[in-house]
Amino acid sequence: MTNEQFYNYHKTLLEASKGMVLITDTRKLLYLIVYVVKKHMKLKSACVFHYNEDAKGFILRCRRGESNAQKGYRIDGAHPLVAWLKDKRIGFSYNKNDFTGLADVGNELERLGCAACIPSFNKEKLIGFLILGSKISGDSYTKEELELLLTIANEVAIVIENAKNLLELQRLRSKEKENYFQTILALARTVDEKDSYTRGHLDEVTKYGIIVAEELLGSKDINMEDLKIGLLLHDIGKIGVPDALLHKNSTLTSEEFEIMKQHTEIGARIIEPIKKLKKVGKIIRHHQEKYDGTGYPDRIKGEDIPIEARIIAVVDAYHAMISDRPYRKAMSEEIALNELKSNMGTQFDPQVVEAFIRAHEKGKIIKPKK
Numbered sequence: 001m002t003n004e005q006f007y008n009y010h011k012t013l014l015e016a017s018k019g020m021v022l023i024t025d026t027r028k029l030l031y032l033i034v035y036v037v038k039k040h041m042k043l044k045s046a047c048v049f050h051y052n053e054d055a056k057g058f059i060l061r062c063r064r065g066e067s068n069a070q071k072g073y074r075i076d077g078a079h080p081l082v083a084w085l086k087d088k089r090i091g092f093s094y095n096k097n098d099f100t101g102l103a104d105v106g107n108e109l110e111r112l113g114c115a116a117c118i119p120s121f122n123k124e125k126l127i128g129f130l131i132l133g134s135k136i137s138g139d140s141y142t143k144e145e146l147e148l149l150l151t152i153a154n155e156v157a158i159v160i161e162n163a164k165n166l167l168e169l170q171r172l173r174s175k176e177k178e179n180y181f182q183t184i185l186a187l188a189r190t191v192d193e194k195d196s197y198t199r200g201h202l203d204e205v206t207k208y209g210i211i212v213a214e215e216l217l218g219s220k221d222i223n224m225e226d227l228k229i230g231l232l233l234h235d236i237g238k239i240g241v242p243d244a245l246l247h248k249n250s251t252l253t254s255e256e257f258e259i260m261k262q263h264t265e266i267g268a269r270i271i272e273p274i275k276k277l278k279k280v281g282k283i284i285r286h287h288q289e290k291y292d293g294t295g296y297p298d299r300i301k302g303e304d305i306p307i308e309a310r311i312i313a314v315v316d317a318y319h320a321m322i323s324d325r326p327y328r329k330a331m332s333e334e335i336a337l338n339e340l341k342s343n344m345g346t347q348f349d350p351q352v353v354e355a356f357i358r359a360h361e362k363g364k365i366i367k368p369k370k
Helices: 005-018 026-041 079-088 103-111 145-194 201-216 224-233 236-240 254-261 261-272 275-286 307-321 333-342 350-361
Strands: 046-053 057-065 074-076 116-122 127-134
Touching: 026 057, 026 127, 026 145, 057 103, 074 079, 079 103, 079 116, 079 127, 079 254, 116 145, 127 145, 145 224, 145 236, 145 261, 201 224, 201 307, 201 350, 224 275, 224 307, 236 261, 261 275, 275 307, 307 333, 307 350, 333 350
Parallel strands: none
Antiparallel strands: 046 057, 046 127, 057 074, 116 127
């Protein structure tokens, strides 16, 4: 190989290795390094082993070209080859004569069709190694090539460990968010359960909301997952409203109603720390808006109100009307339906009310038994 040829693929391999730092998927990264090395060094074969904690050994994750080793092949973490690589920490060309007295190491390398082996270290930890076949040209590996490959392999080791740490961090954050969500849901159920008049409200409203959304599918762009969470958590903000107001057996005064209205904003703030529930926070904030813009807290109207919030507004109001309250007895279903109809276009989205009525006529909306 000429100096110019070496320089060209030396440059190519280094540029490829820089691109690898952007990859956080370990599997894709391992496939890429095997592909790049085999292609640009014009090898008959190449494969990569990566350490697996659960298997306590090195697993063949990817191979290309002529190779007897099958994907998934395992080399035990205590194998003499592993010990030898940890001790030498160098890339090398395989020569049977160099392994006299190390039959287990030599036999394993021959079984893998090894012409060169490149270990990959992150600090003191061996995280994997490349097994490279012969060059198509028949040329031997040069010292410069082995040093270059060792440099790249060690850079990739850092990237793999960083990707592993990132995935673990994401897993922990996801678990933390899930725990936070479960805590919020538990709080919402606490609000629901502590009042004998509203007990079961969350479950019934959620059921109605999903049914209405299914009636609307095709005509409205509805995020069913956000809707379901919004239905379950729409009243979570009432955790910040005094019990005396929640349980009052007479109509709220204007001052008391101003306090009650704050539950939509409180609920949105409770959800705010969970980024993936950002839209749910908006749904909760706006579920008391009115279609004509006279609701609260922001007095937005029509299509500016999230469709999921418009659905909650209808099913929440309906269930409240057919349920006993401290200050009044439950309305009949007929009266409640007439109330929805008479408030179409003012308080409620007409299309949502129509979908609710269709579902009711089909027998899907059923009043819970006491």
